[in-house]
Amino acid sequence: MHYSLLLHAPEPGEDVQVSPEMMAEFETAFDLYAKELDGAGVLVSIDILQPSSVSTTVSLREGSLRVQDGPFAATKEQLAGSFVIDVPDLDAALAWAEKNPGAQYGVIEIRPSSLVYRDGGWLSSN
Amino acid sequence: MAVVELSAARSSAGARAEQVARASYGRLLAIIAAQTGDIAAAEDALGDAFERALAAWPHDGVPTNPEAWLVTVARRRHLDTVKSAANRLSAPLDLQVAAFDRIDLEAIPDKRLELMFVCAHPAIDAAVRTPLMLQTVLGFDAAFIAQAYAVPATAMAQRLVRAKRRIRLARVPFVVPLRDDMPARLPFVLEAVYGAYAIDWQLVSGPKVRDSLAAEALYLAKTLAVLLGDEPEALGLAALIAFSLARADARVAADGCLVPLAEQDRTLWRPDLVREGETLLRRAHALGRVGRFQLEAAMQSAQCAAVRPDARALLALHDALVRVSPTLGARVARAAVIAECDGPRAGLDELQKIDGADRFQPAWATRAHLLAALGETDAAASAFAKAISLTTDAPSRLYLARRAAEVRPSDR
Numbered sequence: 127m128h129y130s131l132l133l134h135a136p137e138p139g140e141d142v143q144v145s146p147e148m149m150a151e152f153e154t155a156f157d158l159y160a161k162e163l164d165g166a167g168v169l170v171s172i173d174i175l176q177p178s179s180v181s182t183t184v185s186l187r188e189g190s191l192r193v194q195d196g197p198f199a200a201t202k203e204q205l206a207g208s209f210v211i212d213v214p215d216l217d218a219a220l221a222w223a224e225k226n227p228g229a230q231y232g233v234i235e236i237r238p239s240s241l242v243y244r245d246g247g248w249l250s251s252n
Numbered sequence: 253m254a255v256v257e258l259s260a261a262r263s264s265a266g267a268r269a270e271q272v273a274r275a276s277y278g279r280l281l282a283i284i285a286a287q288t289g290d291i292a293a294a295e296d297a298l299g300d301a302f303e304r305a306l307a308a309w310p311h312d313g314v315p316t317n318p319e320a321w322l323v324t325v326a327r328r329r330h331l332d333t334v335k336s337a338a339n340r341l342s343a344p345l346d347l348q349v350a351a352f353d354r355i356d357l358e359a360i361p362d363k364r365l366e367l368m369f370v371c372a373h374p375a376i377d378a379a380v381r382t383p384l385m386l387q388t389v390l391g392f393d394a395a396f397i398a399q400a401y402a403v404p405a406t407a408m409a410q411r412l413v414r415a416k417r418r419i420r421l422a423r424v425p426f427v428v429p430l431r432d433d434m435p436a437r438l439p440f441v442l443e444a445v446y447g448a449y450a451i452d453w454q455l456v457s458g459p460k461v462r463d464s465l466a467a468e469a470l471y472l473a474k475t476l477a478v479l480l481g482d483e484p485e486a487l488g489l490a491a492l493i494a495f496s497l498a499r500a501d502a503r504v505a506a507d508g509c510l511v512p513l514a515e516q517d518r519t520l521w522r523p524d525l526v527r528e529g530e531t532l533l534r535r536a537h538a539l540g541r542v543g544r545f546q547l548e549a550a551m552q553s554a555q556c557a558a559v560r561p562d563a564r565a566l567l568a569l570h571d572a573l574v575r576v577s578p579t580l581g582a583r584v585a586r587a588a589v590i591a592e593c594d595g596p597r598a599g600l601d602e603l604q605k606i607d608g609a610d611r612f613q614p615a616w617a618t619r620a621h622l623l624a625a626l627g628e629t630d631a632a633a634s635a636f637a638k639a640i641s642l643t644t645d646a647p648s649r650l651y652l653a654r655r656a657a658e659v660r661p662s663d664r
Contacts, residue, residue, distance in 0.1 A: 145406065147405070147406065148404060148405075148406040148407075151398075151404035151405055151406060152404050154404075155402065155403070155404055158402065162644065162646070165646055166643075166644070166646070166649060213641055214637065214638070214641045215641065217610070217611045217638075217641070217642060218641035218642055220611065221611075221613075221641075221642050221643075221644055222644060224644075225644050227402075227403075227404065230403055230404065230407045231407060
């Protein structure tokens with residue numbers, strides 16, 4: 127079953143200062159974590175996102191095309207990365223979420239996948 | 253050659269300062285911090301005193317009593333910092349070595365016990381108690397502690413700073429609890445010391461730094477036992493850590509696979525640490541008040557004995573442990589021993605009775621082994637799969653995967 131470990135965290139800015147040392151440490155921590163996931167054979171993919179200020183949103187739900195810069199919702203905490211893992215159940219997903227370095231400064235949302243598109247077709251995530 | 257002499261003097265003074273830092277850091281810090289309750293300022297003052305020592309000793313010679321020199325310089329500096337400008341000590345700081353030789357450090361009471369009770373105060377977040385103790389009593393920097401916890405140094409540093417600020421602002425008192433309060437407060441301190449040893453059980457397998465921390469945990473436990481004098485649980489904790497540490501090298505095989513106790517190569521155990529554990533445990537028992545850590549140490553002692561321990565005797569220890577400390581871990585371990593006494597079915601029945609173990613990795617690993625012993629292949633295979641899915645530690649994962657493969661060699 128696929129679970130997305132979605133990291134929500136305060137973005138670096140006026141309120142949140144991130145020093146180069148801190149950045150380097152987290153890079154090391156995430157690298158170690160990625161290797162642990164990979165070594166355990168549960169890793170599907172990891173994407174660490176650029177700041178939400180680089181985001182663009184697109185919608186046609188009002189009828190016409192609306193393209194806007196900035197994130198979907200201007201909240202204090204933003205989606206900062208996603209870690210997709212393939213584990214049997216929520217307990218296992220929790221065990222890995224606890225080890226996520228992002229949990230040291232943000233919140234990890236564990237979201238199970240419903241469907242996965244792979245090899246030309248839709249599969250149930252189970 | 254004057255230059256050479258000077259540099260030799262500098263390096264020998266430096267070596268001496270380092271030696272003092274290693275042996276007495278916590279003792280000195282506790283004395284200074286206890287004056288005002290401001291640990292961060294005390295750390296700054298002591299750091300400053302060490303810097304001054306490095307500058308002064310090469311010229312003036314190393315004092316006969318370097319600790320007294322350091323504590324005096326640091327104390328003055330500390331009071332200067334925390335007192336308002338108007339209250340400053342008027343006398344200029346005299347760094348001449350001779351002035352300090354009259355001070356007898358032994359006459360200054362050891363405040364490390366007070367410091368340990370501050371670090372493990374109920375008002376301090378439980379997760380930061382052990383790191384705080386490692387930093388203040390043993391003098392490790394935040395970066396080293398962070399590495400042990402596999403946490404970024406800045407995150408760890410922030411937590412430590414926050415805890416120290418809390419201690420200062422809330423005025424957590426530098427006192428050893430009175431007799432009536434002791435039973436309520438001591439477990440926190442024991443738990444925090446134990447935490448220094450148990451770090452590697454809580455995290456992803458990582459850097460070697462945790463091994464060296466286990467040795468420091470033993471030192472911390474022994475220090476606590478000495479300072480408390482007649483506290484059997486402190487001795488029991490020291491014994492437990494000594495026994496566990498004795499087996500550290502045998503716990504993971506060269507191929508990175510976990511080796512369970514019964515299969516460990518005994519020649520890799522450290523006999524000196526086993527002996528030390530025995531001595532500590534005997535002293536604890538002599539005090540005639542049993543507790544959680546003594547019981548756990550007694551189990552380890554039995555496992556370290558030359559002959560395989562009698563399962564019934566072991567069970568009696570587990571029964572007692574579950575009575576005094578009914579943790580999930582203790583109850584699962586007891587179920588495993590029941591299986592040794594009365595067979596796997598009895599062990600499984602016992603596991604069934606434990607509430608809240610659905611997410612508990614040891615419960616699933618134990619269940620898997622017992623089902624395998626009963627020859628219930630399918631159930632064993634799925635229990636192994638569940639146990640493996642809950643295991644983030646690489647050596648344990650490998651071990652479980654191999655056992656699972658033995659149960660059903662052709663599986664997937």
